[in-house]
Amino acid sequence: MKRNVLIIGAGGVAQVVAHKCAQHNDVLGNIHIASRTVEKCQEIVDSVREKGSLKTAGELQAHALDALDIEATKALIAKTQSQLVINVGSPFINMSVLQACIETGAAYLDTAIHEDPDKICETPPWYANYEWKRRELCAENKVTAILGVGFDPGVVNAYAAIGVNEYFDSVSDIDIIDINAGSHGHYFATNFDPEINFREFTGRVWSWQNSQWVQNKMFEVKRTDDLPVVGQHSSYMTGHDELHSLSKNLDVPNIRFWMGFGDHYINVFTVLNSLGLLSEQPITTAEGLEVVPLKMVKAVLPDPASLAPKYTGKTCIGDIVKGKKDGKDKEIFIYNVADHAEAYEEVGSQGISYTAGVPPVAAAILIAQGVWDVQKMVNVEELDCKPFINLLNEIGLPTRIKDADGDRLLSF
Amino acid sequence: MKRNVLIIGAGGVAQVVAHKCAQHNDVLGNIHIASRTVEKCQEIVDSVREKGSLKTAGELQAHALDALDIEATKALIAKTQSQLVINVGSPFINMSVLQACIETGAAYLDTAIHEDPDKICETPPWYANYEWKRRELCAENKVTAILGVGFDPGVVNAYAAIGVNEYFDSVSDIDIIDINAGSHGHYFATNFDPEINFREFTGRVWSWQNSQWVQNKMFEVKRTDDLPVVGQHSSYMTGHDELHSLSKNLDVPNIRFWMGFGDHYINVFTVLNSLGLLSEQPITTAEGLEVVPLKMVKAVLPDPASLAPKYTGKTCIGDIVKGKKDGKDKEIFIYNVADHAEAYEEVGSQGISYTAGVPPVAAAILIAQGVWDVQKMVNVEELDCKPFINLLNEIGLPTRIKDADGDRLLSF
CATH class of the missing domain: 3.40.50.720 (NAD(P)-binding Rossmann-like Domain)
Structure with missing residues (x-):
């Protein structure tokens, strides 16, 4: 029906x-x-x-x-x-x-x-x-x-469940890796609304380790992987939705999320954040104008929707699952690679x-x-x-x- | 009188x-x-x-x-x-x-x-x-x-004149070096009004070389010197007032001004400048508010006057003068070293x-x-x-x- x-x-x-x-x-x-x-x-x-x-x-x-x-x-x-x-x-x-x-x-x-x-x-x-x-x-x-x-969340949760149910007797670690190896051609841009984008990185980072919640700061914990198609990329432990259901629904002691960031992105983010330019709290200029710094930063950055037509390169998102099968250590990577230009060609988005x-x-x-x-x-x-x-x-x-x-x- | x-x-x-x-x-x-x-x-x-x-x-x-x-x-x-x-x-x-x-x-x-x-x-x-x-x-x-x-300008002009008049038969090069090796303890701050400070670095760099005006971009030409008291520091060719009178009043073919910048200062400046946040032209936020980015950056930076009480370290400013004396190559450095904390103690400024x-x-x-x-x-x-x-x-x-x-x- x-x-x-x-x-x-x-x-x-x-x-x-x-x-x-x-x-x-x-x-x-x-x-x-x-x-x-x-x-x-x-x-x-x-x-x-x-x-x-x-x-x-x-x-x-x-x-x-x-x-x-x-x-x-x-x-x-x-x-x-x-x-x-x-x-x-x-x-x-x-x-x-x-x-x-x-x-x-x-x-x-x-x-x-x-x-x-x-x-x-x-x-x-x-x-x-x-x-x-x-x-x-x-x-x-x-x-x-x-x-x-x-x-992510969504397909990576399915990857986690399939890993646990189909390939292992017991799983010790699920590491979800999200790499955007694409290029938008600008000095700096966010892939979606800067206000929402930066919110993800200005707070604490929660991860599920040894079957409990652990706190870190953003950009504190880094890993580097050699991934299919996109090659070697560094990613940073990031707080993300899926950990908050997978930790309850799967019997896995370590579940972490890693977001890929280039050094340039981190540098620009760090400068803006350190200067207070990502703040949502209004400040007052010498002329008496009340401004929310983050809203002004958003205004000088490229409109994320404008990036799609010239976006090139690929994304690679997947789950590294580690555990035991028949008494032996085992590791698999379940993943998808998507192409920015192909996506734009098909549906007009990156x-x-x-x-x-x-x-x-x-x-x-x-x-x-x-x-x-x-x-x-x-x-x-x-x-x-x-x-x-x-x-x-x-x-x-x-x-x-x-x-x-x-x-x-x-x-x- | x-x-x-x-x-x-x-x-x-x-x-x-x-x-x-x-x-x-x-x-x-x-x-x-x-x-x-x-x-x-x-x-x-x-x-x-x-x-x-x-x-x-x-x-x-x-x-x-x-x-x-x-x-x-x-x-x-x-x-x-x-x-x-x-x-x-x-x-x-x-x-x-x-x-x-x-x-x-x-x-x-x-x-x-x-x-x-x-x-x-x-x-x-x-x-x-x-x-x-x-x-x-x-x-x-x-x-x-x-x-x-x-x-600078001022005392360094006197140093140039004394160099030319007292120590050489002919002078080929005057390089004026301005190093602030002090620390204000903040992530980033300008030593005077950010609006005036950044104006010096967003335009062309004029220098006097081979008896004519030469143009460069800011941070394009770098030198590193091991200076008295403050030690080794890098500086960048910068447009500055004194070249515009010394080039007329002294018979010296090469007169350049060099301002010391740390890598951190240059990085923050480059990020802000590249994003358009140092612009004097107003932009409009998504909410319709008209803001001059530079005025908002000024508002988030520390008030330069507030830096003085905690400023430590020293400045070293002087002229490297090169030329001939009695047929031989000769080089001298005429300079002053000032101390931030001593200045504050004496007159309440850095x-x-x-x-x-x-x-x-x-x-x-x-x-x-x-x-x-x-x-x-x-x-x-x-x-x-x-x-x-x-x-x-x-x-x-x-x-x-x-x-x-x-x-x-x-x-x-």
Whole structure:
């Protein structure tokens, strides 16, 4: 049975989600895109039509919506008869949109954890602060809610579960590595909204080590890996969503997340941060003007959406899993490589938006097909991840595995 | 005969000038301090009284003055019966203050070249664009005007003239080196107003080489010297006032200025400059607020005046002079070393303000004594520099010379 989709958000990831839903509207039905600025939704609608992404005839409409307004969101779900809501808006709206889904019975999918605008890096596990408080309500209302089903979190959670379930007797370490080896050609730019981007790096870094939460500072712990296709890259231990569910759902004592940064990025970040230019607190100039430094820095940086047309190179994101199999030490790397220029050619966004936007569409298809229509709240690793990996192989994000037997496509 | 002094400006250099004038008010007479913000002048007056710097009883008063208003400046000169005007205000007021001196007959002294707020790095020689256009008028009115009589320009011009006149048959190279080996203890700070400080480095670098003007970019040409007291330091070819008079007044084919910068300073400067954060052109934030980036950077940086109490270490500024004497190659280094903490202890300012503020007081004393009362406009190298060096030895800025015969105090 077809299920209509309501996409909330109108940024680079929403653009990918819309194109991918359109490519599969024989399964997904009508597509509606809503955000505060209806013009941005309309631009995505126009882009989908221009590229001829709709597989079959079907509705494709833009809507204005303040997604913090639960009643307005419920009304739009009802009016558009949407059974699937893909939330790729700001991380501040998750709980409102989830509530609207619970009250209307629509399935809920998102790609990043809920955030309170006034708080950075709350107490772990982060999901317990907001989303998981609605688990019982979802189950009572038979609402399917799949949390964090982008690439990271999302696909990397599936890689972790598959590693644990298929390749080991026991797993000691999961290291999730996210490397963007692409080039945007500017002196410095962030790949998404600088305000959100820098929030990830100005607080504490939580990791799961020896089965407990450990705190570090950003750029304190570094590793260097020689990775498939992209080669040798350094990455830094970073706080990230997926650790906060994997640590609960998998019996693995060490789970860490590593984000790749070049020396140049770190240097610019360090200078700006040290001078107080990444602060969200307003300062006053000698002339008496009140300014938030971070907002001015954002204004001088390139608009992330403007980077896509000239973005070249590839991303490599995956899980290094270590443990025991038949009494012996074993290590595997499950990963995907995506190409910025190919992503832009297909859906008009760069590779980072592409890797984040394709997985929730795969999840939506699996719900529509009844495979993942679990009628409760889950994180990705709690689901059967094999059909997810197989479907991603078909729709643009192939998974590979590298181990003692070589480097090959992973499918089931 | 005593000559009353009007000090224009109320920054760190004005603070030094006021203290030094007070220490010599048996020669200099009454002291008046004027700037737009009378409170800042009053703070200096209070500081002079607190430290008991006045040598003999005498007037010491603060005044409010817009020094761009020539009539107001003339009126204040008349009212205070000042015969000496020491202009250590912003570089934008030189021509107005000079005009007021010409019309009242007061002697004029400054420590930096005139600047037009809308222009950076004009055509050389810079003095010809503004100051030198009044040479004839000064001579006609028998007005003594000594241009650029701080440390650099100023004392280093005297060093150049003494090198040429006393130690060589012919001079091929004068390299003026300015090293601040002090530490203010902050991640980053400028030693004077960031808006003025960064202006020096964002334009072209003019130097005098093979008897003609040569252009470079900032941080393009580097040298490293092992200097007395402060040790090994790197410096970069920088555009600076003194080249624009020395090139005319001395028969020396190569005259260059080198400013010392640490790698950290250059890195922070490069990041800010590359991102557009040092721009004087307003930008608009996503929220519609119009902001001049440089003014916001200034607001997050430490107030230069706040650095003095904790400043430690020393400055070393001097001239490396190379040429021929009795048919042989010869090289000398004439220099001063100043100490930040000692300067603060004596006059409540750090060493950079101290080196800039003591020389114009020495010049004022020499005018009052009749030694430098030349009744025309001159740059320092056109005067007899020996009494200037001797006086500076006595009042806080001793000159040393280092050559084949060793390293010793220089006096005449």
